[in-house]
Structures are given as C-alpha cells and as structure tokens.
Amino acid sequence: MTHANDAGIAILGAGLYAKEAHIPALANIGTIALPVKAVYSRSEKSARELADEATRVLHLTPDVYHDADSSANLDVLLSRPDIVAVNIVLPIGLQPSFILKAFASGKHVFSAKPIAPDVAESVRLISVYNADYKPKGLVWRIAENFETEPGYLLAGRLIREGKIGKVTFFNLRAVNYMDQDSKWYKTPWRTIPDYQGGFLLDGGVHSTSALRVILPSRITKLSSFASLNKKYLPPQDTINVIAKAEDGSHGIFEMTFAAPAPSLSKGNGTVITGTDGWLSIEQGKAVDTNTGKEVSVLRITVKTITKVNGKxxxxxxxxIEVPVRGVEAEWEGFFAAILRNEDDGLSSPEGALEDVAFIQAALNSEGNLIDLQKLVRDARL
Structure with a gap:
C-alpha cells in the first residue's frame, strides 16, 4: 500500500453507525475534516463495504485493513505515521482495549459512547489516559452526539440565562419500540449483549448526556427500578428513575425499549420546569427554508410567565426549531481539539463517565438511594 504524506484518520469498526452517521457527517463538514485514509474491521468483507461507502460519499479511497491478513491488520494500520487519529466504532465490550492500543501507538482517539461497559472500566481508562497519554498531548473525546446537539445546548443556555427562573423539577420520557426486525436489533453484539443493561446502556447514555447539558446542576442521587419485559431484550429493557440534582431540583427519567407498539413513543421528550415558566424539547420535522427539504429538528418550546402585582x-x-446535527458537531469539536488545541468543554471522558454511572445506578438501585459521586469515588479506590 502507498500512503500520502499528509495527515489523515482511520475508522476502526465498520458497522451501521460508521456507514450511516459518521461517513455522511464527515462529508457534511467538508474541509474541516481530515481525510479518511484507512478503515479497519475484523472481517475483510465489512471493511471493504465501509471503504466503498467512504469512496461513494467522500470521494476518496481509503486503504483496507482486517484481521485475516497479517500484512494489513490493525497493528500495521496503527504503525502508519500519517494516521494521526482514529475513530473507534466497535462493540461496547471491545472499545477499551482498542482505545488503549490506539493511545499506545500515539494516536488521538475519538471513541463511540458509552466510554466503557461500566463505571470501574471507565475509571480505569480515564486514569491510564490522564497518567500516560494526556501529558503527551494526545486527545481523547467521546463520540456522544446528544451532548453536542445544538438544540440541547441552546436549551441549556436558555435555562442558565434564567429564562424559566430557577429549575424546580424535570421529566425525561424515552419510550421506544424495539422490534426484532430492526436493523439495530439485528446487530449480533446487541442481540446477545455482554455488558450491563443491553439497549438501556447503549441508548440510555444518549438521554443522560442530553440531560447533563440541559440542566444547570449535575444529578447526584437517584433511586430506580429496572425490569425485563420482552425476553429478546436482555438483561433489562426498562428503567424508571427518580433523580435529584445538586441544586435541589429533582425529576423523573423514564426509559424503555419494550413499548408494545410504536404509537406509545408519542409524547417522548424532555420538560424542565422552573419558578417562572417551563421549557420542553421534542424531536420533530421541519422544512429547510434554503433547500425546501424536510429535516430533523429539535423543537424547543419556552413558556414564560409574566407577573402582575406579584401574581x-x-x-x-x-x-425555536434547531436542525439536528450532533454528529457533525462532535466531529467538528474533535478536529478543533487535535488540529488547533481548542477545547469546547464537550465530549469529555469525565462527562461520559457520569452517563455510565447514571445508567449503572439505575440498573442496580432496586429502589435504594444511590449516591452517584460515591459510586464513582469507590471505583477509584
């Protein structure tokens, strides 16, 4: 294989999300992105399929690496000096070892959420990174697109500016219907998960990260019940959580993948209530005035109450309708970090650890009150 001298990135993992989200996002951000110069998957077939998609969408021809050829395996890819960063989009259980392998090869890392399968492993990875690789200038960001979604960030700014007064309580509802025919269910590592929570961990950290950037104060305590209601969604498919934030506000976090029909998803969204009004966020569709095409948006509704004689x-x-572009935004943040040493405060491993801690606590609470900071602190001992 011949390589150009200019810097590029590699995508490790050739699943649905790499093809359907990351490749189009890289195309959308254009010249901000470094070129995809290599792709890797355990099988040659899936690696070539991803390379073909990159060629079709990005108009480039990445080199193909896979485990079946010792002259074109992962170690060979990571030895390339022109590959300065990797995007790791692999099954949850495999992520940690690949993250550390990439760091050991001197690469910046942009790894898929969740940061790791559990709190203990998340803490271990962060500890190794902070001790051995961050001092060398290597960047590690977590690809969690809900955290970088402009609509959620705007909602958080409005709340912090006092638009609805002091936050008093909140509600997040994420009711999902997961059919066995779904392309996401048919992914083998999701069908028989080797990590806690199954879809609740994989999908739950999306919602926790959104809540994390919306609320003005971090969630510190929760009590929850978890259950399995559809036998093909083990180990659990439903959590109902009562959570309390550092500022005294509290709320409900409801998530399931076991809805009996898709119609039950109607009403999903987040509502934040304050002393002077409330703000809601829901997913929707709108027509782009520039292109005339229908696009996905986050629809933010802000209700403020005027006071008349104190009443x-x-x-x-x-x-406010904000176009959905969280995947593009997370890539832009990553490139800003590795190319210009700019940090927008998002996509941090520490933030992603909070998301895993929330879900882990919710899965194991059994109605008991769990201190999230203590859960993390104990894992560091």
Missing part, C-alpha cells in the same frame, strides 16, 4: 399573568410562548 402569575399572561404566558409568553417562544418556539
């Missing part, structure tokens, strides 16, 4: 007066309503 609630007329309500003011503002509706």
């Amino acid at each position: 609630p007066g007329p309500e003011k309503e503002e509706i």
Whole structure:
C-alpha cells in the first residue's frame, strides 16, 4: 500500500453507525475534516463495504485493513505515521482495549459512547489516559452526539440565562419500540449483549448526556427500578428513575425499549420546569427554508410567565426549531481539539463517565438511594 504524506484518520469498526452517521457527517463538514485514509474491521468483507461507502460519499479511497491478513491488520494500520487519529466504532465490550492500543501507538482517539461497559472500566481508562497519554498531548473525546446537539445546548443556555427562573423539577420520557426486525436489533453484539443493561446502556447514555447539558446542576442521587419485559431484550429493557440534582431540583427519567407498539413513543421528550415558566424539547420535522427539504429538528418550546402585582399573568410562548446535527458537531469539536488545541468543554471522558454511572445506578438501585459521586469515588479506590 502507498500512503500520502499528509495527515489523515482511520475508522476502526465498520458497522451501521460508521456507514450511516459518521461517513455522511464527515462529508457534511467538508474541509474541516481530515481525510479518511484507512478503515479497519475484523472481517475483510465489512471493511471493504465501509471503504466503498467512504469512496461513494467522500470521494476518496481509503486503504483496507482486517484481521485475516497479517500484512494489513490493525497493528500495521496503527504503525502508519500519517494516521494521526482514529475513530473507534466497535462493540461496547471491545472499545477499551482498542482505545488503549490506539493511545499506545500515539494516536488521538475519538471513541463511540458509552466510554466503557461500566463505571470501574471507565475509571480505569480515564486514569491510564490522564497518567500516560494526556501529558503527551494526545486527545481523547467521546463520540456522544446528544451532548453536542445544538438544540440541547441552546436549551441549556436558555435555562442558565434564567429564562424559566430557577429549575424546580424535570421529566425525561424515552419510550421506544424495539422490534426484532430492526436493523439495530439485528446487530449480533446487541442481540446477545455482554455488558450491563443491553439497549438501556447503549441508548440510555444518549438521554443522560442530553440531560447533563440541559440542566444547570449535575444529578447526584437517584433511586430506580429496572425490569425485563420482552425476553429478546436482555438483561433489562426498562428503567424508571427518580433523580435529584445538586441544586435541589429533582425529576423523573423514564426509559424503555419494550413499548408494545410504536404509537406509545408519542409524547417522548424532555420538560424542565422552573419558578417562572417551563421549557420542553421534542424531536420533530421541519422544512429547510434554503433547500425546501424536510429535516430533523429539535423543537424547543419556552413558556414564560409574566407577573402582575406579584401574581402569575399572561404566558409568553417562544418556539425555536434547531436542525439536528450532533454528529457533525462532535466531529467538528474533535478536529478543533487535535488540529488547533481548542477545547469546547464537550465530549469529555469525565462527562461520559457520569452517563455510565447514571445508567449503572439505575440498573442496580432496586429502589435504594444511590449516591452517584460515591459510586464513582469507590471505583477509584
């Protein structure tokens, strides 16, 4: 294989998300992105399929690496000096070893959420990174697109600016119907998960990260019940959580993948209530005024209450629709970090650890109150 001298990136993992989210996002951000110069998968077939998709969408021809050829395996890929960063999009259980292998090869890492299968492994990875690789200038960011979603970030800014007063309580509802015919269910490592929570961990950290950037104060305690309601979604498919934040606000976090029908997903979204109003966020569709095409948006509704002689007066309503582009935004943040040493404070391993801690606590609470900071602190001992 011949390599150009200019810097590029490699994608490790050739699953659905790499093809359907990361490749299009790289195309959308254009010249901000470093070129995809290599792809890797355990099988040659899947690696070539990803390379073909990159060629079709990005108009380049990445080199193909896979485990069946010792002259074109992962070690050979990671030895290339022109590959300065890797995007790791592999099954949850495999991520940690690949992250450390990439760091040992001197690469910046952009790894898929969740950071690791559990709190203990997340803490271990962060400890190794902080001790051995961060001092060398290597960047590690977690690809969690809900955290970088402009709509969620805007909602958080509005709340922090006092748009609805002091936050008093909140509610997040994520009711999902997961059919056995779904392309996401048919992914083998999701069908028989070797990690806690199954879809609740894989999908749950999306919602926890959104709540993390929306709320003005971090969640510190929770009590929860978890259950399995569809036998093909082990080990659990439903959690109902009561959570409390550092500022005294509290709320409900409801998540399931066991809805009996898709229609039950109607009403999903997040509502944050304050002393002077409330703000809701829901997914929707809107027409792009520039292209005339229908696009996905986060629809933010802000209701503020005017006071008349100290009593609630007329309500003011503002509706803001923000195009969904979290995957593009997380890539932009990663490239800014590795190319210009800019840090927007997002996609950090520490933030991703909070998300795993929330889900792990929710899965194991059995109605007991769990201190999330103590859960992390104990894992560090």
